[in-house]
Amino acid sequence: MTHPMAANSEFQALNAFSATLGQNSDRTQAAGGNTSLKHDGAMWIKASGTWLAHALERDIMVPVVLADFLAALADKDPRAETAVDFVDQARNSLNLRPSIETSVHAVIPHAVVAHIHCVETLAHAVQPGCEAEIARRFATLGDVASAFVPYCRPGVPLSEEILARSTPATNVLILGNHGLVVSGASVAEVEDRLNRVCQALALPHRPAQEADLGKLAAIVAGTNYRLPANPIVHGVALDPVSAGHVRGGSLYPDHVVFLGPGVIETDDIAAGEAIRKPEAKDGPPPMLVLPGLGIVLHRRTTTAADALALCLWNVASRLPAGAAIQRLTPEQDYQLTHWEAEKYRQALDAKAKAS
Template sequence: MTLDPEFRALRTLSAKLGRDPDRVQAAGGNTSLKRDGVMWIKASGTWLAAAEDEDILVPVRLDPLLQAMRDGDPGAETARDFVLAEHNPRGLRPSIETTVHAVLPFAVVLHVHCVSTIALALRADAELRLAERLDGIDWAFVPYCKPGLTLSHAIAAQLRPGTNVVVLGNHGLVVAADDVAAAGALLDRVCAALALPRRSAPPPQLAALSSFIQGTAYRLPQDPVAHDAATDRDSLALATAGAFYPDHVIFLGAAIAVAETPAALAALDRRDRPPAIVAVPGRGVLLHQGVLRGADEMARCLADVAGRVPANAPTLPFSPAQVDELTNWDAEKYRQSLSRRET
């Protein structure tokens, strides 16, 4: 496969997507290529940005996996039983979304967490807003459900012959095509159709933030854009209303915590489980030093998404049960363990 031009093209496109924070953040997103009964898919917890430098694609036997899905075999959830071990020397697990890629009858599937798509897909009127922008595209909308096998069955139920674009409520975007170039072009077309401007936000007050973190385990985020989630009033209102997409829950927890004073931040820091991200309203955002690798990228993502949602737009935050479902899921615990190992 390393000599296959399509395989090389997928690695190149995957790395490009992984370096674009508007489409992929941290270990999020996944890509795949089906060849001769085998689906090569990004491994769980790996970064698309590393696709050209590391072997992050895992080979999965496609037909047995699809049959397992039809039979209700619980092994289809992780797809680990269908990996060609001899071509997986690192012992990596297939992506959580392996079955999502499997049910789409195209050679190439790209799944991204495009920030504009998420900003539309977290709205209560998402399907209506998407229809205004996706004219001429064969697309389907799937309301939020747990990623993985549950989501795969929901997608399969929505597919029509030729449907090659799926917008996932509170989650992201999937496009598919018969080759890598066509998939990349379709992704560009859909992302352009869904593109939303991000509101300008007041600059952070870095001196005040530095004072806040004295004596605590908190630090400033690596990307200054992350501060917009706290300096922009409307973005902060959304961020404090709850969590809206899976990777935010996995890397940052539920709704962003708020500290109006240094004493309030110190109190948060003394908790048994201090919040991963804290907003200081009007001043900026802070991250706990113990966050997973990828939390900085997700802090930027929060600002990018929130800054694209109009004030007072009807939204669908996750329920406590949905948050618990993600945080207690073995597949996500595994992904978190990889991120801890790399910090």
Template sequence: MPTHIDDPEFAALRHASAKLGRDPLRTQAAGGNTSLKRDGVLWVKASGTWLAEAEERDIFVAVSLPPLITAIHANDERAAKATDFVVTDANPQGLRPSVETSVHAVLPQDVVLHIHCVETVARVARSDAREQIAARLDGLDGIVWAYVPYVKPGLPLAREIHAVSKPGTNVVLLGNHGLIVAADTVADAVALIGRVSAALAAPARPAPEADIAGLEALAEGSPYRLPTDPVAHGTATDPARLFIAARGTLYPDHVVFLGSGTAVLAEGETPASVAERAALPPMLLAVPGKGVLIHRDVLRGGDALARALADVTGRIDADAPLRFLTVDEEQELVTWDAEIYRRSLAAAAKG
């Protein structure tokens, strides 16, 4: 198998991946995935790893591309995990390919970057997402875009992308999910992210300051704590954001790391009483006008997703037509083997 260590494009991929992973407006925690195709091999981010660590550790897995593509087109369910196509000799750590490996495989370009940038998510969470995108991307030179309404990530998504993509498609917007760009070089793919994100961007609505002292008093004696990123408080201090967050879940990683929706502390309740009466205590608890609290048992990455919620809802008007994940879609995610595996890695990393 050809070496990749000395490939300048692979070095560029690692650098770009780390930069994307460190920017909370581009992707969060273990979310997002990137890849490079070389001589019949797909080097793709390993499941549960963090893009932010791409230059610090080996987070890429080598997958044999031709048999994987054959399996995808033959509706062979082995393509869902893609573990049967891993180049074992190049995987000494026993890493598992990203849940989106099949998505990277069906796009023909050498470089594929998939992120959960907040500018995109704020648009694709709308029920009029296609119209929102068309108004901002149509006519932009060098951008050929496709839109896929929400479908379970992984193999089902790969099949939908293949079905709707036309020759030259290099931008794919995913309903209630995120953004994919594809190009022949890492630099071109990164430039596409910048152009698309800028075109879809909306200013973040200001949020009042959090009541830190009040939150600390509420959290005392409970299994809750303050979030590590103070931006997360905007979900509860801005009434418009809270109105949106309280209505349901907008994208998959929220379910994976924080559970279904956002719990709101009712008048007369305390975080301790909420935790005591709930069979499954909410991981994210919004205290109206004060800020948010996070359960101490939250998975590694939960704090990043708490901030993401504030970032996304802060870019959506309170009266915008929104499409929330259904109960069945949420259940499909939490019972999915791929996400159970990802959560187990996050739990082990926290421990």
């Protein structure tokens, strides 16, 4: 079937841009991040559980009737939480469900919006009082009108906070403990602005120490855990500075969703597997940190867990020694692990692994 927007050049550009973002692990990871295009009364937005990296391979965009959805948001209609009832189903042949961040994209007045979990942004956004340093780095970017939005639960609460802290001219949002939003009149404009913003936020990072993979393989043999796909992620356990930064609580939402709340450190895999944090969902911890050795992932985890383990290293290794860290609270972790929209995204991830 021909996609209803297949001939639209801006839609084609959005898909190409989305794929580029999704294929860069420094910009976004797994099913994280989302892009959108407002056109002719509809907002085409990445579907929940899909990967930006696949934008050129498959249909990942779903149309939302913008005026109806914005009216629902203004009326505090609970249906706005999932946005499902506002999808133009006549143009949604795959029965896709809109992103959990549909409300965030909708309240931003610009035609094109990109929301990513850029590791450079996250390394700033988990540090309390980061606004002054970010403003300093943006000072030479004349076309950037930015605002900082403290952490709140993604979805409708976040969109309400964005409305309260931005103006119609705002085109860059730094989301505390969450990520980056860049918007503009066209895909080309947003892509250019996003690249320059990420470059301005770039931070040096510590190199990863080499793990003893043979020893780790012997440790996981016969257990329900496996080694991660990329050995660089063992730096989380091997680098004392990074280990200190990730200890004590979650840094951002997708970590909670795909790796569980915070980190669990253990010298014994069986003991670690039995740990159940009150704010976590049912089941064993997706990730365990073995101090001084490396990290292991539960065998039920998918490639999304590998992507988020890499993200954790990429963020932690950019945080300087002695940096103050703002972490999510157990209550905020619980909001994410027991949120229906995130359970849906996790179910899609598990289904993809089984297929």
